[in-house]
Amino acid sequence: MTGTPPAPGGTRPPVIALAAAASGAAAAIAAVLLDLFLLAPAALALGALAGHALGHLPLAGGRALAARTAEPPLIRGAAAVLAPVLGVAAGLLTAVVADLWLIEPAAYGIGAAAGGAATPLIHRTLGRMLALAISAVAVAVLLSLLVTALVLVVTGVDPLFAFTAMLDHGTKPDSIVTIANNGSTLYLSAVAVAIGFKMKLFNIGVDGQYRLAALLAAAVGGAVTLPPVLHQAVIITVAVAVGGMWAGLAGYLKVARGVSEVISTIMLNSIATGITAYLLTTDRLAVEIGTNNIGTPEIAESGWVPGFPMGFMGARVDLFGLVLLAAAVGAGYWWMLNRSRFGFDLRATGQAPEAARASGVDVKRMVLITMIISGMVAGLVGMPQLLGDSHYYALDFPVGLGFTGIAIALLGRNHPVGIALAALFWSFLDQSAQILDFEGIPKEMAVVTQATVVLTVVVVYEVVHRWGRRYEQQQVGRELGRAEVAS
Amino acid sequence: MSQEMTVAVPDTAPPRPRAHRRWRVLSLVLAAFAALSAVRLFSGQDALTAAGTVQTMLAYAVPIGLAALGGLWAERAGIINIGLEGMMVFGTWFGAFAAWSTGNPWAGLAAGILGGMAGGLIHAVATVTFGVDHIVSGVAINILSVGAMRYLSVLYFMDAPGGGAGQSPPLPNFPRVGLPLVETVLGPVHQTGWFLVSDLAGVVIGLTTGMSAITLIALLLLPASYWILWHTRFGLRLRSCGENPDAAESLGVGVYRHKYAALLVSGGLAGMGGVFLAMVASSVYQEGQTGGRGYIGLAAMIFGNWRPGGLAMGAGLFGFTDALQVRGQGPAVHALLLLMAVALLAVAVWQWRRRRIGPAIASLAVAVLLGAWYALTDTVPGQVVIASPYIATLLVLALASQRLRPPAAIGRQWRRKSG
Numbered sequence: 001m002t003g004t005p006p007a008p009g010g011t012r013p014p015v016i017a018l019a020a021a022a023s024g025a026a027a028a029i030a031a032v033l034l035d036l037f038l039l040a041p042a043a044l045a046l047g048a049l050a051g052h053a054l055g056h057l058p059l060a061g062g063r064a065l066a067a068r069t070a071e072p073p074l075i076r077g078a079a080a081v082l083a084p085v086l087g088v089a090a091g092l093l094t095a096v097v098a099d100l101w102l103i104e105p106a107a108y109g110i111g112a113a114a115g116g117a118a119t120p121l122i123h124r125t126l127g128r129m130l131a132l133a134i135s136a137v138a139v140a141v142l143l144s145l146l147v148t149a150l151v152l153v154v155t156g157v158d159p160l161f162a163f164t165a166m167l168d169h170g171t172k173p174d175s176i177v178t179i180a181n182n183g184s185t186l187y188l189s190a191v192a193v194a195i196g197f198k199m200k201l202f203n204i205g206v207d208g209q210y211r212l213a214a215l216l217a218a219a220v221g222g223a224v225t226l227p228p229v230l231h232q233a234v235i236i237t238v239a240v241a242v243g244g245m246w247a248g249l250a251g252y253l254k255v256a257r258g259v260s261e262v263i264s265t266i267m268l269n270s271i272a273t274g275i276t277a278y279l280l281t282t283d284r285l286a287v288e289i290g291t292n293n294i295g296t297p298e299i300a301e302s303g304w305v306p307g308f309p310m311g312f313m314g315a316r317v318d319l320f321g322l323v324l325l326a327a328a329v330g331a332g333y334w335w336m337l338n339r340s341r342f343g344f345d346l347r348a349t350g351q352a353p354e355a356a357r358a359s360g361v362d363v364k365r366m367v368l369i370t371m372i373i374s375g376m377v378a379g380l381v382g383m384p385q386l387l388g389d390s391h392y393y394a395l396d397f398p399v400g401l402g403f404t405g406i407a408i409a410l411l412g413r414n415h416p417v418g419i420a421l422a423a424l425f426w427s428f429l430d431q432s433a434q435i436l437d438f439e440g441i442p443k444e445m446a447v448v449t450q451a452t453v454v455l456t457v458v459v460v461y462e463v464v465h466r467w468g469r470r471y472e473q474q475q476v477g478r479e480l481g482r483a484e485v486a487s
Numbered sequence: 488m489s490q491e492m493t494v495a496v497p498d499t500a501p502p503r504p505r506a507h508r509r510w511r512v513l514s515l516v517l518a519a520f521a522a523l524s525a526v527r528l529f530s531g532q533d534a535l536t537a538a539g540t541v542q543t544m545l546a547y548a549v550p551i552g553l554a555a556l557g558g559l560w561a562e563r564a565g566i567i568n569i570g571l572e573g574m575m576v577f578g579t580w581f582g583a584f585a586a587w588s589t590g591n592p593w594a595g596l597a598a599g600i601l602g603g604m605a606g607g608l609i610h611a612v613a614t615v616t617f618g619v620d621h622i623v624s625g626v627a628i629n630i631l632s633v634g635a636m637r638y639l640s641v642l643y644f645m646d647a648p649g650g651g652a653g654q655s656p657p658l659p660n661f662p663r664v665g666l667p668l669v670e671t672v673l674g675p676v677h678q679t680g681w682f683l684v685s686d687l688a689g690v691v692i693g694l695t696t697g698m699s700a701i702t703l704i705a706l707l708l709l710p711a712s713y714w715i716l717w718h719t720r721f722g723l724r725l726r727s728c729g730e731n732p733d734a735a736e737s738l739g740v741g742v743y744r745h746k747y748a749a750l751l752v753s754g755g756l757a758g759m760g761g762v763f764l765a766m767v768a769s770s771v772y773q774e775g776q777t778g779g780r781g782y783i784g785l786a787a788m789i790f791g792n793w794r795p796g797g798l799a800m801g802a803g804l805f806g807f808t809d810a811l812q813v814r815g816q817g818p819a820v821h822a823l824l825l826l827m828a829v830a831l832l833a834v835a836v837w838q839w840r841r842r843r844i845g846p847a848i849a850s851l852a853v854a855v856l857l858g859a860w861y862a863l864t865d866t867v868p869g870q871v872v873i874a875s876p877y878i879a880t881l882l883v884l885a886l887a888s889q890r891l892r893p894p895a896a897i898g899r900q901w902r903r904k905s906g
Contacts, residue, residue: 266785442645
């Protein structure tokens with residue numbers, strides 16, 4: 001590696017920011033100019049790419065790229081491809097959202113600016129492992145779309161038509177809000193699973209934990225009437241406590257009696273089903289709600305969490321207020337993993353339990369606490385739905401979110417941002433597939449895509465990971481060999 | 488340099504001779520049966536040992552047992568197979584589809600087994616070839632199976648007469664087999680209500696009459712699996728892959744090949760369990776028909792300490808509580824409370840004699856609670872009955888998990904060292 005050594009860290013950020021701003025502006029201008037001749041999205045893509053190219057010019061972004069030259073060509077290649085792609089994607093997303101309340105050229109101009117500004121930033125900051133992970137996920141998504149297209153062709157449907165219909169429906173204002181709403185629920189579920197995954201603990205029981213927690217929280221919330229903030233706090237506290245306790249049971253059994261948490265959480269799921277069925281009868285916690293449905297008494301309005309009205313972008317659906325809770329949990333998860341002693345111990349125990357034990361980590365205690373925290377987050381899963389929409393726990397309360405959470409945690413590689421994207425992707429497929437039924441195509445096609453993407457992502461990630469590791473080993477071997485010759 | 492020095496830990500207790508262990512298990516089973524008979528006599532709940540209950544128990548135990556057997560094959564080769572549930576779903580759908588489209592139940596059986604094997608193959612490719620974490624891959628297969636089968640149902644069953652988005656048209660039945668004369672001879676004995684004799688007659692009738700052909704095959708697969716895994720060269724090699732793949736490889740065993748074979752068999756057995764659910768336990772395919780039986784099968788296998796006999800007992804326990812719930816309803820399960828209280832009392836005495844005061848007192852306390860529950864109520868709510876096998880499994884695992892011995896290299900993402 002004879003390239004220029006990376007510049008000292010302190011001087012970089014302003015240069016990058018300058019480069020980003022310059023390329024963003026260039027992108028916007030290019031997009032608006034091109035818009036006169038081309039379709040808006042194409043113009044945006046070209047504009048963003050122009051911004052990306054500008055980022056490569058030595059006067060502005062040259063130094064931004066300097067740091068990359070120290071990396072192996074494989075990673076450099078991946079980053080060089082990923083940055084513009086991600087940049088254009090970010091630009092398009094911005095444009096679609098902006099388009100909802102602005103005129104088209106302006107919206108796409110803004111989108112191009114965002115995309116153009118994002119590319120140099122992404123190119124600079126994309127970490128090595130992250131670049132590999134994103135490539136893996138991208139490959140898996142492409143593969144699964146291919147498989148879905150194949151399935152569609154075999155069953156006699158034009159895949160292009162199906163995908164266009166889905167894209168159209170999925171980007172309608174109402175759909176976007178619904179995707180965000182459902183995505184927040186899925187996100188909470190996936191974070192609950194991911195906390196365990198980080199320590200090689202498989203909390204298959206998120207499903208039972210959130211259902212039991214939601215039922216008891218709804219019952220408590222319906223039974224008492226408290227002043228606004230306190231009321232929600234009580235409901236959420238009950239949910240968190242129940243979820244934590246139910247998962248803690250599995251944690252205790254693992255620590256004290258050596259019972260595999262996989263089996264015990266599966267058993268606890270079924271037991272939770274029995275308990276909810278037992279409690280949710282009119283003799284006990286439930287009252288009649290409409291025809292053929294029973295549920296807990298409705299929570300008084302002081303316990304609701306109001307949604308954000310989204311009329312400004314043309315949506316008739318409110319955004320759940322508890323989307324903020326999901327975001328906070330995500331931020332908390334990130335902080336816990338990367339900034340806290342506990343998170344360090346957690347990751348250490350997950351990657352090398354023996355080494356962690358040798359360095360003084362009480363592994364048993366970690367297992368118990370991790371299980372409880374995972375369950376506490378699981379307890380929150382039902383809250384956006386309960387406090388933001390239905391206000392009671394009835395027979396038709398959504399089930400199976402815990403299992404979806406496992407899939408999303410796998411797809412998002414347990415990374416707080418990755419999970420968020422995976423949850424939105426999942427929710428997008430769910431929502432956009434609704435239109436297919438009207439077109440005479442089974443909407444279950446989306447489930448095929450979801451399932452394939454999960455299966456392919458685990459395989460592709462494993463392959464890419466192994467590939468990257470071997471590459472690294474070769475690099476190290478080469479460097480060591482050279483060092484020996486030099487000495 | 489001597490970083491890798493290890494200290495050999497001697498086994499704490501020398502293994503008892505096999506014959507001794509066998510007698511102990513047999514006498515325990517007999518004692519449990521006698522206790523059950525006594526409870527039947529005392530509580531008047533004839534459903535506890537009725538021939539019909541035994542038949543229903545078989546109907547519930549067979550799919551769980553097949554899943555457990557599938558789990559046994561996979562785990563003996565060192566691969567955790569939590570994807571059994573998904574493989575069963577494949578079995579239900581493909582079995583139903585083939586049986587419906589050809590009108591021949593045996594074609595359904597073959598297709599169901601092949602469908603399950605396809606699931607096993609996916610698991611093998613992911614875990615063995617690509618080294619994906621076993622649980623991750625299994626969970627992914629379960630998700631895949633539900634989605635793919637729902638899609639196929641919408642496509643193929645929706646427009647068929649009697650079918651729907653989550654349901655197949657009615658399916659053909661398997662022939663029923665049974666010994667002649669048994670019921671006419673033993674029927675009157677069963678009716679007498681004598682202690683033990685009548686109960687035994689009920690069990691024999693239940694086990695020899697009106698059995699679906701596939702039930703018989705499933706029952707025969709149990710000793711067959713035992714023989715293959717423990718008495719053939721192939722079985723020894725397969726188990727060596729689950730105990731110590733490095734040693735197996737160094738002796739020239741094709742570890743990957745054996746793991747693939749194990750997972751194919753595992754998937755096939757689970758698929759057969761699925762066929763049973765769709766075509767024997769019911770006569771249509773329904774979405775969600777497996778109802779977590781793949782997971783339960785796994786639990787039954789762990790319950791049975793990764794042994795064929797043990798897993799049969801585990802599957803039988805699940806089947807028995809399910810059957811009681813269907814045939815005897817709450818009162819019959821209520822009678823079981825008494826049995827459990829007596830059993831826990833025995834455990835308490837045994838623990839006390841071994842000078843383990845804490846567990847003894849705990850068992851005694853639970854026994855008293857159960858006894859009080861029995862004395863103060865007449866029936867058990869249906870929802871508690873549904874949950875009872877899961878609670879039982881959890882309790883057994885909590886009490887006995889230290890005595891369980893899984894294959895040593897289970898769950899390991901093993902890579903071969905040679906080329």
